[in-house]
Amino acid sequence: MLWVKAFHIVFVASWFAGLFYLPRIFVNLSMVPPESVAERARLLLMARKLFRFTSVLAAPALALGLWLWLGYGIGRAPGNGWMHAKLAIVVLVLGYHHACGVLLRRFESGVRQRNHLWYRWFNEVPVVLLVAAVVLVVVKPF
Template identity: 40%
Template sequence: MTILWLKALHIFFMVAWMAGIFYLPRLFVYHAQTTDQAVRDQFKIMERRLWLFVTPFAFLTLFFGVALIVTYGLDWLKHSGWLHAKLTLLVGLYAYHFYLLKLLKQFARDENTRSDKFYRILNEAPVLVLLGIVILAVVKPF
């Protein structure tokens, strides 16, 4: 029964984290489009609050994922090729998460040099990574 609770919590926090990962770059799109300083200042507040809100979900996702690995055991980990691929994608997703923090800080200093088109593309990247993670976790192709 413990493993089911760990899975449920892992999935819940992952979904909450992904909601923020999908929305923050969308805020960057709108922020990059505006020239009104009052609107920019409002976006800065929204972006900072969102990043601070979803970051604990990123860590809780990691915590419950590690708890699952520990519960299943190291032998299981060693023989689960799909999990190695999933973990590789996750490293990229966490790097993306902290790259968003770097961009957030640039916006906070009014130092953005990128177009809204850049942020639109950036906004779509985690969708493909999430698709890969879900396929690996559910289908376990190797």
Template identity: 30%
Template sequence: MTDLLAILYPWTKSLHVISVIAWMAGLFYLPRLFVHHTERVTVGSETDQLFQMMEMKLLRLIMNPAMIATWVFGLCLVFTPGIVDWSDAWPWLKAGAVLAMTWFHHWLGLRRKEFVAGANTRPGRTYRLMNEVPTVLMIVIVVMVIARPL
């Protein structure tokens, strides 16, 4: 199996990067939708239904598949011989940031369910602040993988 992973490495890495880009796009956009949903939309209105549909499609059709693909291809990279040296600190920091990114994804999913139930209590400011989370995590991940400072 490890021989196959080594042979497929360039393809696996390419598919991983493509998946990450799609996932990150959703992680950046969904909180912005929540800001506008919170600040500009009346619960139960047609616009509320429109935002709910956009948020649901973004999460289910783009973000969820992209997150799963990111994890699958990322784990394939982890198990490819010679790619990750777990005695270094960088893969552990990267793994922690990926787990935090996954937590954030699920946090957004829970917030979407609140909008569907008409039970959102968070102000737009909360979503603006939370919109910075994927940026910080992305910086950690990219620096750990490319520069490998630790």
């Protein structure tokens, strides 16, 4: 079980690293002047590659988490409300990941819907989600 847990942590950390950096690329994309075609193309290429890589990292993170939960019964005993809250956070992280994909497709299509300040705030969401998940798993407050 410890090997599964260790690799789950590695893949979750790697997945979140991508979720931390991808919106930073969105900040830069939102600040690119329209005449800077090469800069925009380079940032879009970076964002596409990072989103693809981050999506690949999410799969083993989720699979190993399911293995821990269903296979080893972690968080399944009565009185483990923290696991329900953590699973809700996982759903929110998946939604955030999906939202990043939607935003990337909008950037690729040339739709400029938000300014760089919005993306800066959007970039803070995975930090809050990660802190909440770690506190729930380590402290198990309920």
